[in-house]
Amino acid sequence: MKKHKIKNQIRRLRFEANEMTQAELAEKASVTRQTIIALEAQKYSPSLELAFRIAKVFDVPLEAAFQYN
Numbered sequence: 001m002k003k004h005k006i007k008n009q010i011r012r013l014r015f016e017a018n019e020m021t022q023a024e025l026a027e028k029a030s031v032t033r034q035t036i037i038a039l040e041a042q043k044y045s046p047s048l049e050l051a052f053r054i055a056k057v058f059d060v061p062l063e064a065a066f067q068y069n
Contacts, residue, residue: 006045007067010036013058028057 010017022036029036031050038044039054040041046066048052 005042005069006051007042007069008039008046009065009067010054011040013060013065017058025054025057030052 010025014022014025022040023033026033026036029050030053035044035050039046051062051066055062058065
């Protein structure tokens with residue numbers, strides 16, 4: 001069975017947001033920097049609440065930050 005993963009655009013969004021650091025995003029999303037690192041590396045799928053918080057940090061719709069294949 002094919003494993004589905006949630007893909008994200010966090011690294012691109014951070015770059016477009018004046019090269020926001022992982023630490024800055026982590027603070028704004030109320031998570032650790034290690035969580036952001038794992039998300040960007042596609043090693044961790046966020047909770048729905050975290051996905052919404054990250055999208056809100058960048059002021060984009062959820063679908064602009066995360067995609068489900």
